[in-house]
Amino acid sequence: MMAQRHFDLKQWLVILSGFFAVQPLCEAQRTDIGVSTPVPLNLSTTVVSVPGNSTPVEVCTTEGCIAIADQILSGMNFSADPCDDFFAFACDNYIAKHPLGNRKQFNVIGELRAQAEQQVTDMMEPNANDTMTLSDAELKAKRIYAQCLAKKPDVEPLLRFMNAIMLSGWPMLKPSWDSSSFNLYNVLLNMSSFGVQPFFITELVQDVGDPTHNLITFGQPTTFASKDTLQSDIGQQVTVSYFEYVVGATRLLLKQSGVNRSVSAVMNDAMDIVDLEIDLAMAGLGDVEQRDITMLKDKMSLGMFQNNFLNQSSFFRQFTSFTRDLFTLAILSNEIDRNTTVVPMTAEVFRRIDGLLASLESLGDVGRRRIANYVGWQLVNANLAYLTKDFAIVRQEYLSKIGMSASDPKDDTAAVECGKSLRQVMPLAVASIYVRNFVPPDLQPKAAMMITDVKAGFGQMLRTANWMDDATTTTALQKLQNMLVFAANSKEITDNATALNREYSEVKIGDTFLDTMQIIIRLKVTKNLRKLTQMNVRPDPYNDAYDITTVNAYNEPIENQIVILAAILQSPFYDSQVPQYMNYGGIGFVIGHEISHGFDDQGSRFDANQLLRDWWTDTTRELYDNKKGGFVKQYSSFCTEEVGCLNGRLTLGENIADNGGIKAAYKAYFDFFKLRVKGEPEVSLPGFTDFSPEQMFFLSAGHLWCGSTSLEKAQLLLLTDPHSSARFRVNGPLSNSPEFGQAYKCPLGSKMNPTQKFSVW
Structure with missing residues (x-):
């Protein structure tokens, strides 16, 4: 990384193709399409009677079900019409219960990020058994964290x-x-x-x-x-x-x-x-x-x-x-x-x-x-x-003023700031400790099951895109098959202490925290320069170190790889103890979004072998461009009186991914996961016995974007963020989904079920 405070090119591409506004990076292992083991649900339930329904309903009673049901219910506004504004229906009460105050933004994703940051600070605290249980690299990371906390003015x-x-x-x-x-x-x-x-x-x-x-x-x-x-x-x-x-x-x-x-x-x-x-x-x-x-x-x-x-x-x-x-x-x-x-x-x-x-x-x-x-x-x-903290506050106050920091400048503790710094320079050592403390052993196979289903769902979308000619479809399907997946964490790192120690063997702890950081940054710069004469290997868990403690997911178009980090595989995105329609509407949507990026206005330029070339036939590319133009027109018409209208060109890649992602996740659940359980119906969440699995799937997806943003930050994001604002990340894709209109019985011609719908896939 040659420029510490600037985004490098790879990060720039990731930001343009990520699920959220993304931060710096750790690495990968492959999940092949079609290779996955069905995961039994094993949810504890109880049977309840529902007024007006002669058949008793089985309701999930796990802690996860109770928690997510309460979280979603408390955020909903039942007086809003889901066919008029689904974001309002899913999120209005969440927004009302979380006033911004001095913050620039507050949302569901931010709450999970704060939780992940707290997890990191908790695990970095010294433990009497550290010298016996941690590797040399992990011990070094903890010592650097302690050095950061002990900074003097x-x-x-x-x-x-x-x-x-x-x-x-x-x-x-x-x-x-x-x-x-x-x-x-x-x-x-x-x-x-x-x-x-x-x-x-x-x-x-x-x-x-x-x-x-x-x-x-x-x-x-x-x-x-x-x-x-x-x-x-x-x-x-x-x-x-x-x-x-x-x-x-x-x-x-x-x-x-x-x-x-x-x-x-x-x-x-x-x-x-x-x-x-x-x-x-x-x-x-x-x-x-x-x-x-x-x-x-x-x-x-x-x-x-x-x-x-x-x-x-x-x-x-x-x-x-x-x-x-x-x-x-x-x-x-x-x-x-x-x-x-x-x-x-x-x-x-x-x-x-x-x-x-x-x-x-x-x-x-x-x-x-x-x-x-x-x-x-x-x-x-x-x-x-x-x-020290006084300098951090000056910097955070500036970032807060221009909307680049969502929190109050004085809210971030020294421990959180030290955790962020450490994650930037020693992500693999931090990842190893994080996996031991917070990543269940069965998380990867469960995530792999969903990824397999969503890739299959997207493959079905490619096969049924009748505007694509056979040659282009064949290459697109090959690209999908070649797509690498980083799911949660890399076992090559967590299961190999010797290699991890070797990766950080040159890291020395300086006299001060700043000295230590400069030692590590110089090593990172040198390592990056050495790539000039190195052969690239897919995947390589050490050359590109992902920070798995970041709540994020993204697509790396140059490498044809999607990255689903461990920290995002938590509720409300994923929980092994809730019905799968919630998970497919949550993290399934995220996975579909990242897969779709491989075929958006940028990703579609790369073929099945990662070559940037014209692999589309002229006729199919022209039809694809027309479909892109539909999204540009639609999203440019999404406006709010206070902030203005979206830039449909700036947000094009993310809008393609949002629309493709929700469709791929829907197909993954209703066409492929259902086959795994032989059509066996899933249980209801408490308080949602009147809702169908289809309705819950879309409600899970909508809930992810609940939150509010200050006017100043919203104005800045409108100009610079390749993602659409939260309301339109919900209402845009769902209004283009015929399945959503059917699930909520929206009249044709209503805002959430318009007569003209836009799509690529």
């Missing part, structure tokens, strides 16, 4: 680290800064070795023309706001919040380091930092433009990239040498020359960034100071989370 480690990278110092903290000793080339090289790249991101990504090898990609930096946000009505508000954050964090650093600078001087430098970051954002691509997956095919030699696009600023005129020096970290400098194949994302963006740097260089000392202040701020911003 001391900025000296950060100042020491910054001065080692910026020998001239950071102008914001050095009133008498001398521009003559500032060497941008060396500073950026040093920063890159610790995962911070302010002007571009270097990443090793699977070659879309040869999946066994990796190529160097160069991407635009992630700035505090996207081009689209800056050009919107909330652009000024977001910019002011960021400016206040830069000033606040800098003043706190000045105070704790004993340096005196006037507020006006700090504000002037902060304005320069923000202005430069805005210029970088405006030089880049917009959110919709970045969805163009075909950019991965734009290969050229490093020499051609240098000659044709990077010839204005003194730094970029040395870019070939810089890249070679960077790979010296991994002892691979001999692999880099002007003939090395690279993928700029995109070359024109880099031409504009190069021009921006050149214009600053033309200003002499003034321009050099602005550049130095900007890169120094990026280094500070990347490391504030590793300092």
